[in-house]
Amino acid sequence: MQHDPALDRFILALPKAELHLHIEGSLEPELMMALARRNRVDLPFRTVEEVRAAYQFSRLQDFLDIYYQGAAVLRTAEDFRDLGRAYFDRAAADSVRHAEIFFDPQTHTARGIPIGIVMEGLLAAVEEARVRHGITGGLILCFLRHLDEEEAFATFRAAEPWLDRLLGVGLDSSELGHPPAKFARVFAAAGAAGLKRVAHAGEEGPPAYVTEALDLLQVDRLDHGNRALESPELVARLARDAMTLTVCPLSNLKLCVVDAMDAHPIDRMLALGLRATINSDDPAYFGGYVADNYRAAAAGRGLDRAALGQLARNSFLGAFLPEADLVQHLCALDAFLTAH
Numbered sequence: 001m002q003h004d005p006a007l008d009r010f011i012l013a014l015p016k017a018e019l020h021l022h023i024e025g026s027l028e029p030e031l032m033m034a035l036a037r038r039n040r041v042d043l044p045f046r047t048v049e050e051v052r053a054a055y056q057f058s059r060l061q062d063f064l065d066i067y068y069q070g071a072a073v074l075r076t077a078e079d080f081r082d083l084g085r086a087y088f089d090r091a092a093a094d095s096v097r098h099a100e101i102f103f104d105p106q107t108h109t110a111r112g113i114p115i116g117i118v119m120e121g122l123l124a125a126v127e128e129a130r131v132r133h134g135i136t137g138g139l140i141l142c143f144l145r146h147l148d149e150e151e152a153f154a155t156f157r158a159a160e161p162w163l164d165r166l167l168g169v170g171l172d173s174s175e176l177g178h179p180p181a182k183f184a185r186v187f188a189a190a191g192a193a194g195l196k197r198v199a200h201a202g203e204e205g206p207p208a209y210v211t212e213a214l215d216l217l218q219v220d221r222l223d224h225g226n227r228a229l230e231s232p233e234l235v236a237r238l239a240r241d242a243m244t245l246t247v248c249p250l251s252n253l254k255l256c257v258v259d260a261m262d263a264h265p266i267d268r269m270l271a272l273g274l275r276a277t278i279n280s281d282d283p284a285y286f287g288g289y290v291a292d293n294y295r296a297a298a299a300g301r302g303l304d305r306a307a308l309g310q311l312a313r314n315s316f317l318g319a320f321l322p323e324a325d326l327v328q329h330l331c332a333l334d335a336f337l338t339a340h
């Protein structure tokens with residue numbers, strides 16, 4: 001496949017929403033080292049190069065081990081704001097107009113950092129992004145699925161003062177052996193509190209986990225969802241319900257969910273009528289932000305402007321945006337696509 005610089009420019013300028021981004025996964029090695037110094041946290045790495053060299057994964061758990069270790073440098077509200085600011089600055093350069101961001105409070109509360117510190121810093125970053133870049137943003141509180149539901153409930157209760165400033169709840173961390181059913185009650189409580197619900201499912205886990213996320217967690221959106229493709233009935237259901245899938249091509253490659261980018265199913269998902277979107281997941285660990293993910297998928301699968309435009313349209317359709325804002329984003333996207 002010939003490299004096409006004009007397509008790169010199109011992708012970079014394409015207005016888009018990002019719906020699957022773990023803020024802790026946007027911690028670049030440079031900021032990790034700087035925060036380690038600022039907070040006097042010991043890291044098992046001496047240089048940025050050593051950190052990057054450690055990012056070799058053959059499955060999800062390899063990555064999670066190092067990702068939780070890196071998050072230990074985050075200690076103050078200022079740290080979380082700096083982390084959020086760095087992400088939003090980078091996202092603005094990729095023409096992200098709206099971002100719905102995951103955060104993992106249990107990774108921090110387990111180290112004695114109060115959830116209020118995390119909330120204060122991240123909410124400040126969201127507000128700053130609106131002022132500095134005109135990007136709208138929202139936060140999705142994720143429960144760690146390798147922990148038990150009682151701990152998820154404790155986190156949900158601790159987040160009570162901030163519930164009106166959250167978009168929703170999510171479910172992440174080690175998928176295999178931790179089916180969605182384990183969190184049915186806490187997701188029901190979140191739904192009753194008026195929050196949106198999303199869950200990682202079908203990244204490494206089987207199609208049955210996707211079905212559980214739909215039936216037992218009542219998710220409004222599905223994170224990854226790759227392995228749903230193994231079940232034609234499930235694909236038909238997801239297409240019929242216009243369920244958004246937040247797909248992460250470079251993550252899939254790095255975590256060996258796909259063998260190569262030219263084997264990625266993103267175009268097959270679109271052809272099956274699925275509302276697939278492209279996202280970066282943990283960009284500091286997987287080698288690219290959202291535009292890099294669009295570029296990698298486009299190069300790997302020969303996506304044209306129409307397909308890329310559809311993916312961007314899906315990103316707005318799948319966002320938890322008020323109707324009037326959605327219409328504005330879609331009009332701006334149509335104007336862009338007409339002009340390009």
Ligand SMILES: Nc1ncnc2[nH]cnc12
Pocket residue numbers: 022025060172173174175200203251281282
């Ligand atoms: N891709 C991913 N899957 C599950 N948990 C995660 N936490 C951060 N990134 C994740």
Ligand SMILES: [Zn+2]
Pocket residue numbers: 020022172200223281
């Ligand atoms: Zn993820």
